[in-house]
Amino acid sequence: MAKLEEYSTTRKSIIMATLCFVYTLWGIIYSLPVPFFPREAVASGLTLAEIGIIFTMYPVALFVFSPVCSMLRINFHVIIFLTNSRIITTNSMDKICYQSTLIQTLLTVTADRVKIYDVGRTLKFMHNRMHFLVMALIIRFVQGIGAAIQGIAVESAIIVLYRDRIASAKGLMESFGGLGYAIGPIIGAGFYALGGYSLPFFVVGSTIVVLGPVAAFVVPMILDKQATPWKSMLKLIKNFYIFILCFGVFVQESSLTFVETNYSIHLVSFHLKVVKAAALMLILAVCYATMGIIIGLVSDRLGYRKFLGAGYFIAVIGLEFMGSFPYFHVRPKLWHFLLGMSAFGISTGGVMIPTTAEMVRYARENNVGDDLSVYTCVTGLFKMAQSLGMICGPAVGSTLTSLPQLKFPWTSTIFGVVTFFQFLIFAAFVLYETFCAKKSDSNDGKGNYSQISATDEEDDGNKEFKSVVANESEDENIDNKSEK
Template sequence: KMSRKKLFTVITFCIANFFNGLFYSILAPFFPTEAQKKEISSTQVGLVFGSFELVLIIVSPFYGNYLNKIGAKFMYITGIFVCGVCSILFGIIDKAPNGTPYFVLCLIVRMFEGLGAAAFGTASFAIMAYNFPKHIATMFGTLEMFTGLGLMAGPPIGGALYELGGFASPFATLGSFILVIGLISIFMLSPYRVNDLPRKDSVFKLLKYPVITLTCLCLLAGSCSMGYLDVSLSVHLTKSFHLSPFWVGLVFLVEPLAYSIMSPIWGRIVEYKPKMSLYIISFGYVMAGLSLFFIGPAPFFNIQSNLVLLILCLIFGGLGISTLTITFQIITETTIAKGYPDTLSTYGLISGLVNSFFSLGFFHNFFSHNI
């Protein structure tokens, strides 16, 4: 049973992570077209997208290190407000002059939005772990489920609002909702006060433990593969199977849907069988890796391209990658076992590390696609 305060915390953090997924994906359906009208190149569009994740990579460890000094509640609410304001500001950028001024303004606003997302993402994971130390895997999986739902919902919601109200509509709507969540959180979210950690403790000191380093690399590989097919798969579906844009969009929903459904389930399994963590994540990644071989399929299999096989591979890929939600549990258990105190500050260090590696995978997608 949860207290009302804890129940409110879970609900608001799930909603915030849903919007975090929206921040990442809402630009996809219409921004590249709008950017072309404003005389922005494809490379510059990629930089606008990737700058969001690049900021998360850089600042998440900083937030993790100083969570106890900044204050978990203050960091969370400040991050929420920054995201909300930046979302609204992005909606009026289309009034800027074409070319370089437009590109620079997009880049600045998107980077500040990344600062806000890193703040409330790092704080929310740390607070959830602190409130539910015996259910870390389940809570992390639940937050990831809502992040996955946000990634799924971003393109259709963004496209629909764009058609209804123009360029500003998606960003004004999203920003308004997130500001309301921030206002409610000011009064409802409990304050968290902790003592300062010794200066020798830092996010990157956790990487000296092989299990944590290996787990972070698994996290990086998993987040990288989640969006790696965004460009090539759409071309493959159109040329090989002659699918319309609508059906291509439905196929793209398959993997994140499987990911969202299984994320909290893996968490529950690990809570009952904690010693199975490494075996589960190993099995999941092998399954996800094999599914990539058959999506094409790889030439050395000498198998004809098949839509049913492709969809099954996307399902198994999503199920496999969803095991990355176990990484938070593995890193937490290892960190505590190595003598770190079971405090909010320690969870802040872990959250900053996890957030940074997770964002690095998504940033790799933008970097590789632009190359």
Template sequence: MERRCKEIHDKKEGRDEEIEDEKEGRGETVKKHTGEELLKLSSRQKSSLMNGALANIALSACYSVMQPFLRDEAIKKDVSLTGAGAIFGCYEVVMFSCSLIIGSQLSRIGSRRCFYTGTFVIGVSSLSFGLLGACPPGDTFLGLAVSIRMIESLGAAMMLTANYALATKEFRDNVATAYGFLEMCAGFGHVFGPLVGGGLYQLGGFGLPFFVTGPMTIVIASVAIFTLPNENKDEERPSDYGQLIKLAKIPAIPLEQLAVWVEFFGLCALSPTLGGHLQNVDASIQGNHIMIGLAFALCGIFYMCSVPLVGFITDKYNHRKVIIVSGLIVTALSFTLIGPWVPLTELFPNDKGAAWAVFLGNCLCGIGTASITVAVMADCVNEAVSHGLPDSIITYGNLSSIFNTSMGLGNFIGPILGTAIVEHNPFSTLSAVLTGLCLGEAGLLVLYCGIIYAVLRRRRKWSRYSSTDSPIDSATYNHIHNDSSLLLLPPTPYPVLQEHYLQSEYE
């Protein structure tokens, strides 16, 4: 038995060395742990990360630069508040409707070409939006604004899908850390975009913010054309049109994407409603737009600061599902404080809540969003590959598009349902709905993980039994294999199981 175990151990070490040699021969970076490795990046990785970070900052800035003044400008142009909302809402519609198509065609288009083309479209669209200051008021302004925003959203879908697919390919062994850095840059753009936009608007009017962000983004796209690493010829494969269906059949991926939808649905449900609620709970904040803006900024600031740390922890300890569930619980607590949820209203003197609870809730919301976003993106890649899908740009592109679709759908539905709930019910009702969604999703993930653990434990017991010299009847094997198939677990044939556990006993 010891000699057999020694042979298995030697064979495994030989296979690992062959795999590492093969990766090095293809020019790939072989890493096993996160930490100091990210400080020793190859020129290819540095270029990808630099371009992705700059593009994320530019995209977020172009998206949020108009938030401080678009409402007032729309009123000047004889556009209703509903029309102003449509200018924002159409962006999300195009995002979630086009992302899946772009992801499925990414290998055909080319991730590099998709990246810099999308970034260029964002820049040109932002620059064009600034010209609307000279546009006639009324329906002409509204129609052109919506059209330009839809084109900009198409560029954003292209850039984001390609950006995260490239990050996955270049940082395959440190995916969460790379995602964390990119999301930190996106958060930076969302936090400082409105500040810069408001200042430039006061300085030079409607067009100036866009005349700054548009050319800046075009320059970033131009730099990407010359500095983004070339794609390998073996990556130019035909699209796998059926892979989206295969991904949807892996239970963990829809469950985790549901967590993304819940998170962004909650965030965007607060966007049109939180300002009024904050003024309602604290009369001293009436008309104080600086304090209202601070409430929104706190979520972005804590998100921006948390994502690198969450990415590092995710890669170091690999407890991705635990981090997702923890993020959902933290987010549920944040919505409970912001509301506050009905059971907590009696803790406040006015039975409505307090400004400090709203500010604290937004801080926790930023931390929870960071935990969910980074861990979901990293775990979906792991789930797809472990279920036999190719570890290639095709899979990365499809997963990136699914994530963008979940996020865009939440961003679109959130403001609509959020305002509908608050119009007919107290704000605490919206808080209860958002808290319930987060806790319900956390419960589903815990239940799924519990079932998986029970099946894998049963599989391990069977494997240990099969590693002995006792005969195994086919009925026992088929019964346990069918239990695993119902959960769509990665298939593990009998010899692999026996070899794995023989090695474990030897070690």
């Protein structure tokens, strides 16, 4: 594995700045077509259900390929992508950030071909709706594949470079990713108003094409030939605590995507216009982006579990407030929703930011491993749980919200109950491990790898000393027997 001392503080800062910009553009790409694509798709003859399936292709690809890419990252150094009749190759998965971004860029830049074709210098809508649907599904799915490759490569490199400050680095990157996700619809709507359907894709796609070579030059090559990703993945999957953390990511992401896809319907009862309703969503994004940085910095010092437990509990409070406590027959009010959304944004930072660092810490201290294969597998499991939540949240939430007996208030309450169940499981495990298990864990997840490594070195030295003493005693016994 690459040695940390090879990278100076200045080099790490440049790498972090570049990757934060990449994450911002990544968020913009994901949410860029949200304000105008459904309208154009309906005009092309697609139903709302088919549009939902198109948007679902992205997290489906992310769910399928995240664990695969996390295990193939170590063993495969040549990746070939066939996109837009071009073959893109790379000699290292650490340089894959450029190729995975470029694969999304090429599809994004040519996305207008899905919908339109050129007839006498005039862009017309595609008349065959089935061709439009199939191509849109393929493009969105391949974009998800590129996102999976990019996410694994970037986050595993960040864990290697900032092993003692994983939460701080992830908090900073997630904040920029959330910023991109928040401003993506605004950028998409603005360029769509200026130049039509193709302009947003050309502008953002061209920006990423320019950034791609820069990222490929800046991101270092990090390899570990001795890593065994398959064994690391099996060990992580079998661990119950890792499952609890992944389930927490799934529940939080499901609740988040449920709110994103159904809150506008709920706000109709408050007689808010579309622009004001969309602006309210910025509250959640701002709370998450702001608290993500703060939680990352503080959790590296005070411990990750404290913030995870607080994040689960605050999420329950936020979801119950957004639902206005229907079991108490309280009349829904706008300030209930605003307060609940703010609390939920803070809780999302408390859950999403420390989880990766806590998984790495727990794997290190429980003999799962502390190498590049563990980092990539941890990132793969996190992305898989997150993408599964992106699939189930809108599907389950929209289904329950459409029922007249439930609607948004009771659905939000149900998600709050599931989150509270996750909080109880997490608290029970932590209490059991603290008071019942025969294991001292005074560090409580601070990620101080230098102390852990020193302890391990002492243990290895003691083992070697004991083996030497045992060999000397055996030699003495043999000599005594020969003399007799």
